[in-house]
Amino acid sequence: MFDIIIIGAGIIGTQMAYTLSLTSLSVLVLEKNAEILNEVSSSNSGIIHTGYDPDEHTLKAKLNVRGAYLYRELCAKLEVPLMECGSMIVAHNEKEIQKLLALKVKADRRSIPCKMLNQNELRLEEPHIADSVIQALLFPTTAAILPWQMGYALIDNACQNGVQLHTSEPVLKVERGSCFTVTTQKQSYQAKMVINCSGLNGDKVARLEDPDYPIHLLYKRGEYQVTDKSDASYINHILFPLPTDHGKGVLAVKTVEGNLLFGPNNHLVDDPYDGSCTIEGLNEIDAKIGEVIKPLPKSRMIRQFAGVRPSSPTNDFIIEDHNHWINVIGIDSPGLASSPAIAEYVYETFVKPVFNPIMIDREVYIHPKPLSEMSIDHRNQLVKKNPSYGQIVCLCEDVSLQEVIDAIHSPAQTKSVKGIKRRTRPGSGRCQGGFCEAKIVELLSKELNIPRQEVLYDNDQTQFLIPMEDLYEKK
Amino acid sequence: MKKNKIVIIGGGSAGLACANALRQKGIQDILLIEKEDELGGILNQCIHNGFGLHLYKQELTGPMYAQRNIDLFMQLEIPYILNATVLNITEDKIITISEPEGCYQIQAEVIVLAMGARERTRGNIQIPGDRCVGVWTAGVAQKYLNIEGYLVGKRIFILGSGDIGLIMARRLTLARAKVVGVAEIMPYSNGLTRNIVQCLHDYDIPLYLSTTITKITGHNRVESITLCQVDDQRRPMLETAREVEVDTVLLSVGLIPDNVLSEKASVEIDHRTKGPLVDSQLMTNIPGVFACGNVLHIHDLVDHVSMEGMLVADSVVSYLNDQHFVQRIPVEAKGELNYVLPQYFDTNSESLLIKYRVTRPKSKAFLKISSNGKTLVKLPKVDLHPSEMQTFQLPKVFLDKINYNLVVELCDE
DSSP states (O other), rough: EEEEHHHHHHOHHHHHHHHHHSOOOOEEEEESSSSOOGGGGGGSSSEEEEEESOTTSSSSHHHHHHHHHHHHHHHHHHTTOOOOOOOOEEEEHHHHHHHHHHHHHHHHHHTTEEEEEHHHHHHHHHHOOOTTEEEEEEEETTEEHHHHHHHHHHHHHHHHOOOOOSSSSOOEEEEESSEEEEEEEEEEEEEEEEEOOGGGGGHHHHHHHHHTTOOOOEEEEEEEEEEEEEGGOOOOEEOOOBBBBBBSSSSEEOTTTTTTEOOOOEEEEEEEOOOOOOHHHHHOOOOOOOOOOOOOOOEEEEEEEEEEEOOTTTTOOOEEEEESEEEEEOOOOTTHHHHHHHHEEEEEEEEHHHOOOOOOOOOOOOOOOOOOGGGGHHHHHHHEEEGGSSEEETTTEEEEHHHHHHHHSSTTTOBHHHOOOOOOOTTTTTTTTTTTTTHHHHHHHHHHHGGGGGGGGSSTTTTEEEEHHHHHHHH | EEEEEEEOOOHHHHOOOOOOOOHTTOOOEEEEEEESSSSSGGEEEEEEEEEOOTTTTOOOEHHHHHHHHHHHHTTTTEEEEEOOOEEEEEEEEEEEEEEEEEEEEEEEEEEEOOOOOEOHHHHHTTTTBBBBBOEEEHHHHHHIIIIIIIOOOOOEEEOOHHHHHHHHHHHHHHHEEEEEEEESSHHHHHOOHHHHHIIIGGGEEEEEEETTEEEOOOOOOOEEEEEEEBOOSSBOOHHHHHHEESSSSEEEEEEEEOOHHHHHTTOOOTTTTTSSSOOOOBBBBSSEEEGGGGGGGOOHHHHHHHHHHHHHHHHHHHHHHTOOOSOOEEEEEEEEEEEEEEEEEEETHHHHHHHEESOOOOEEEEEEETTTEEEEEEEEEEOOOSSSSSHHHOGGGGGGEEEEEEEEEEOOO
């Protein structure tokens, strides 16, 4: 029997798991995919918005402002890089300037620092801004993180603190008696409370508990273009067009690691797993990004991807207690920015009154710092201790063999090529795995003690190698 | 800091040829740096034959060709390090290396860039669709198959008719995979004619010209692709779209010289070749930094790569003998030429080997070489193809006549 079962290990589930791991509660996290943080949490803009945008009196407004505040503490504590680069919203004409001023009023009311920039000021800050931009509203405290870096830090700490993480276990059935019985294809688990953080599946999982649960999520797909790190200095801030009813628009963001992201567009889709890119969509991004920056040539792009976000029909987060079944659903933008505050809110409002748990002072697990950020002397010292720190497996991103091995054996374990890519970057560079993928597969096979044909690309059923001897035996 | 006279970065065909030639000219202080655990570079995974026809007058496999160079290299006892990655090069020729023995810097007097190329990826050419597993570059599939012994799929479509794609179409068929077809967005193939015949025709693998993939579909794994014919502007004609069931897509859509390190050392890059701008000695804008092989420009034959490495060896010797260039005269490409190499003529050079590629197939054309408005040479050329690099050794008598500029032009008459 667990005190609490968390369903879903996206950014909300991992925040929840981490928060609960600092208490005396026993916690199980059930994740349907083989790799955690594999859906909404790994395909978004990675922005810690300040909270100027959401409507007054919404959970979004409250939790976004609080979340942005909590991130400073959390990132410092777990040593997760937070890039406080600031953001600008740009205006092209008098009408848009009026809208900027209205946003400024809203931001001032929420005590969010911001400042109007004129033509000269903004061009000094952003030499590659689009020629048509005439004014901008600067938010110096907007920040960027790598969502999965945060998620891995949270889950690794949670696991080290005793939380159990079971991957590849989709929840199939929920029964309510004196406690909850949650059944996956592998096993049944009992818990006194369940927190449903299942992202794209949020409403469906809610219906496992209450077949008449009325909310039906909407799925909004956003496509992105990614450049190589060599374009990192092209922009200095996160650059937004004016927000509309359809979201924050096609923006330009520099990631913590220096790639630029252009996107997302915003289209409703029927299938929550339709993470495909389209010709029209990519053209739309190319066209719209031109309203914010001087476009980069297409040849600079190294990757395209799409993320699907679960939106609630109320346009606000849905966080509700159903007699110890807690739904945390409809977490679209600014979900990432709000996530620490969502976990805090759920804990304070629903968990604490029921369990009144003891807080435990836990030792913090810090991810090893990437070698690529170390001095030559520091690296040399590490290599002298362990030669595998000297052998580079990923040329584009400067990642050593030992860093990959360390990632595989982190508290929450990494089992797939994609997981290694997110944790340590091989495959995210300009060769997109051309030079390193075979080496990563070899390492996963060796360290997990499985044949290479069983190594996963990301999800279950994504094994991709066929041994030659198998082919010949069949004939 | 340790010092080395000559540091060669990359132990593939270009680096090996350069190292061997340097040692044969009596240069002692050489260090070759290789990132993999063996020498030979990409040739190790090219187990097909067809290498060495020009240089050795024999048809060798890739590993055989590499081994010849490696054997000589070993015999010449040239120092080298394996599993060693160059992390940085500076303009002052300080090289940062990471290898299992340590992470350290060395000071070089001469650097030879011989890092080769990387493959253009799905992200570079932006194929829309799902992000499922089952899409690789042809070279990665080749490595899995020929080095590791694994096949990446059973029903395969190849996009791009570059040589690696054609070779892989045959190789995969021999490995009992079904190669459903090869699509090429251009109206002509981008591979060598002999590869079209020997790798596709001989195995009844269809080649679809003016065709591209407009969508990749699949949940966890590739399930199908959408093929579309393109118009003369290379825009997909959506009414021609058809779906083909496959589990794997391999891309053979070109190579890009891998010059990330070169750029760190402020080496100037030609936007056409994607390699360094070099003079007739194959020296870059940084004195003492030379380039050869695929890092300089993409080759279709390894023999030319080796010869380029040897040419750099000659240049390095004259550089060390203090024969620095006196004047660089720009070499310009005109007409239907994709590029011309070198981009500068160094007036101290005793020879000039011009390399060029055409922008589209030409059955008949004239190569005209002129300087300062005066035609030096005009010669007829037949059957020119973008996939085949052309070379022309400018006769010595003309070298003295080069002044102000040198124009290499492809014209119709």
